[in-house]
Amino acid sequence: MSRPRRSALFLPASNPRAIAKARGLDCDAVILDLEDAVAPDAKAEARAAAVEAVRQGDWGHREIVVRVNAVETEWGATDLAALVGSGIDAVLLPKLSSPDTLAQARGALGDRPALWAMIETPRGVLDLPRIVDAGQGLAVLVAGTNDLAKELRCRPGPDRTALLPALSHIVIAGRAAGLMVLDGVSNVIGDPDAVEAECRQGRDLGFDGKSLIHPSQIDPANRVFSPDEAEVEWARKIVAAFEGEERGVIRLDGQMVERLHLADADRVLKIHRATRR
Ligand SMILES: CC(C)(COP(=O)(O)OP(=O)(O)OC[C@H]1O[C@@H](n2cnc3c(N)ncnc32)[C@H](O)[C@@H]1OP(=O)(O)O)[C@@H](O)C(=O)NCCC(=O)NCCSC(=O)C[C@H](O)C(=O)O
Numbered sequence: 001m002s003r004p005r006r007s008a009l010f011l012p013a014s015n016p017r018a019i020a021k022a023r024g025l026d027c028d029a030v031i032l033d034l035e036d037a038v039a040p041d042a043k044a045e046a047r048a049a050a051v052e053a054v055r056q057g058d059w060g061h062r063e064i065v066v067r068v069n070a071v072e073t074e075w076g077a078t079d080l081a082a083l084v085g086s087g088i089d090a091v092l093l094p095k096l097s098s099p100d101t102l103a104q105a106r107g108a109l110g111d112r113p114a115l116w117a118m119i120e121t122p123r124g125v126l127d128l129p130r131i132v133d134a135g136q137g138l139a140v141l142v143a144g145t146n147d148l149a150k151e152l153r154c155r156p157g158p159d160r161t162a163l164l165p166a167l168s169h170i171v172i173a174g175r176a177a178g179l180m181v182l183d184g185v186s187n188v189i190g191d192p193d194a195v196e197a198e199c200r201q202g203r204d205l206g207f208d209g210k211s212l213i214h215p216s217q218i219d220p221a222n223r224v225f226s227p228d229e230a231e232v233e234w235a236r237k238i239v240a241a242f243e244g245e246e247r248g249v250i251r252l253d254g255q256m257v258e259r260l261h262l263a264d265a266d267r268v269l270k271i272h273r274a275t276r277r
């Protein structure tokens, strides 16, 4: 398993207070945004601040990612050029709609860093099979639920019913290619129960974690996307039951358990070990 990505916190790279705050927050990834959270006349300043924040380091266990402006925009090429050799863990490409854009970004960046892609346009959703098969160091898909709702002209509401087909499609495509998949943001601040409910929905759809916009959303995301005590105990039981066992299927606590469950138990225990801090 790659590193845990239960909580990926966006912040505008133009906000120095948020950058300072993020160094002390318990999120798994920090995404310095140069795109929609930054006004056009602050783009150059935000770009310079992001590069400086990466250079200064002190990010601890947190993965450090920069969301650039779309390659097709007037800022895209300059953003990518500024990040060459910067030492960031990944570049997040917004509104990714074609594998050609992945290749273009890779060409501009060289061998590193990894690429993450926001799937938030109808074309991006439809072309997911070609996008995930393109390689280019693509490691993570992130659902862009605000842009998707806008483009589809749908009304997701609190239960996000209108977005479920697209969200599931993102999970299916990501899993088919062995990528990690992160759910879109919740715009709700100050209602941890609502955020936790949305995290649970995302986890149950198959997402590995959630993208976030406020520090108060980190705890619910970390809690929901970590295996709970009962899951860890059950996983340990399965691993113990298969030790020295030659059969492919056994009966355990009144349930049928197969080796596919053993593989999943191994995954659960790996996440548990990686997220104990
Ligand atoms: C939404 C906000 C503008 C709210 O800001 P504010 O009202 O100032 O929040 P608070 O007063 O509650 O803040 C308390 C302290 O926490 C810090 N803070 C707030 N947000 C963050 C953050 N994201 N990261 C780090 N620190 C944060 C404040 O600075 C306060 O600190 P201090 O004063 O020292 O106590 C704001 O939360 C915000 O800007 N959020 C991120 C917005 C963003 O990045 N948006 C872009 C990504 S979302 C998106 O585009 C999704 C996708 O593309 C799609 O289409 O769906």
Ligand SMILES: [Mg+2]
Binding pocket: 036, 094, 118, 120, 144, 146, 147
């Ligand atoms: Mg978006």
